[in-house]
Amino acid sequence: MSDKQSVSVIGLGSMGGALARAFLDAGHPTTVWNRTAAKADDLVAAGATRAATAGDAIWASDLVILCVLDYEAANALLEPNADMVKDRVIVNLTNGRPEQARRTGAWVTARGGAYLDGGIMAVPSMIGKPGAFVLYSGSGTAYERYEAALAAMAAPVYVGEDAGLAALNDLALLSAMYGAIAGARHATAMVGPERAPEFTTSLLIPWLRAMAAVLEPSEDEESPLDMQAVGLVNIAQGSRAEGVDDALLTHLLTPMRDIIAAGEGAVLTELVKEIR
Numbered sequence: 001m002s003d004k005q006s007v008s009v010i011g012l013g014s015m016g017g018a019l020a021r022a023f024l025d026a027g028h029p030t031t032v033w034n035r036t037a038a039k040a041d042d043l044v045a046a047g048a049t050r051a052a053t054a055g056d057a058i059w060a061s062d063l064v065i066l067c068v069l070d071y072e073a074a075n076a077l078l079e080p081n082a083d084m085v086k087d088r089v090i091v092n093l094t095n096g097r098p099e100q101a102r103r104t105g106a107w108v109t110a111r112g113g114a115y116l117d118g119g120i121m122a123v124p125s126m127i128g129k130p131g132a133f134v135l136y137s138g139s140g141t142a143y144e145r146y147e148a149a150l151a152a153m154a155a156p157v158y159v160g161e162d163a164g165l166a167a168l169n170d171l172a173l174l175s176a177m178y179g180a181i182a183g184a185r186h187a188t189a190m191v192g193p194e195r196a197p198e199f200t201t202s203l204l205i206p207w208l209r210a211m212a213a214v215l216e217p218s219e220d221e222e223s224p225l226d227m228q229a230v231g232l233v234n235i236a237q238g239s240r241a242e243g244v245d246d247a248l249l250t251h252l253l254t255p256m257r258d259i260i261a262a263g264e265g266a267v268l269t270e271l272v273k274e275i276r
């Protein structure tokens, strides 16, 4: 018998399957359930216990991880099992918005369970490895109790009692990621498919890593707005010259034009207009 916390994982898609695998690898007795039962087969072969229903999975462990496509699916799994939720800690790692997390949290709490909402800041191949982290919000008592077990999936980061805070921080971080990846895809389109692999490895990745440092709060203004406006216009025009759509950059120029119009001089306003 393992002395590790037993855990149930509901939802064994790309991410849920990786989470269940991480618990098994860390020696936690793990019960699994998935709507499409065959996705549990490899995990069961590796030592997991198959639950016949989602309700059985909730019943099987004090700590219940839920990781499905969206809140509609998560709520549809919880609601018919209202009687099972009492004294359980429901950790919902399904992506969603803060108000959805608060609503599901209130529903679980009203039925005598404790609720933690989570945002997974990793892709499945990162689960159980250094570098991955998961944001949690909701019951601080439940978090303290299960923090060590949750660490089997990824480094846990607690952001507060308001159940919506993990989702808020998750969506904000994903917004930064999508923005950065969109910029990176634009960059590789500019250099073209032939140069893109070498460009990505030797220039783009080191550049993005180095530039993350400029996000640190600082009083110094090393990059004046007029210089940035000129640069952006050049990038947009350079993109067009390579036959690459410049919508991403003209989108950035809109707030810059507004800042400039608010007091940085008519010359720059004219410059930015060139690109509209």
Ligand code: NAP
Binding pocket: 011, 012, 013, 014, 015, 016, 017, 034, 035, 036, 039, 067, 068, 069, 070, 072, 073, 076, 077, 093, 094, 095, 096, 120, 121, 122, 123, 124
């Ligand atoms: P996925 O591979 O598409 O799996 C979706 C899961 O949801 C499957 O287990 C699926 O069951 C289940 N599901 C969907 N609708 C359902 C319903 N109505 N009733 C019961 N189960 C239902 O997606 P995933 O990558 O595992 O993503 C799961 C969650 O993790 C999402 O909220 C996602 O945002 C989050 N996440 C994913 C990643 C990633 O890179 N993959 C990264 C961070 C966070 P079936 O197998 O029966 O279809």
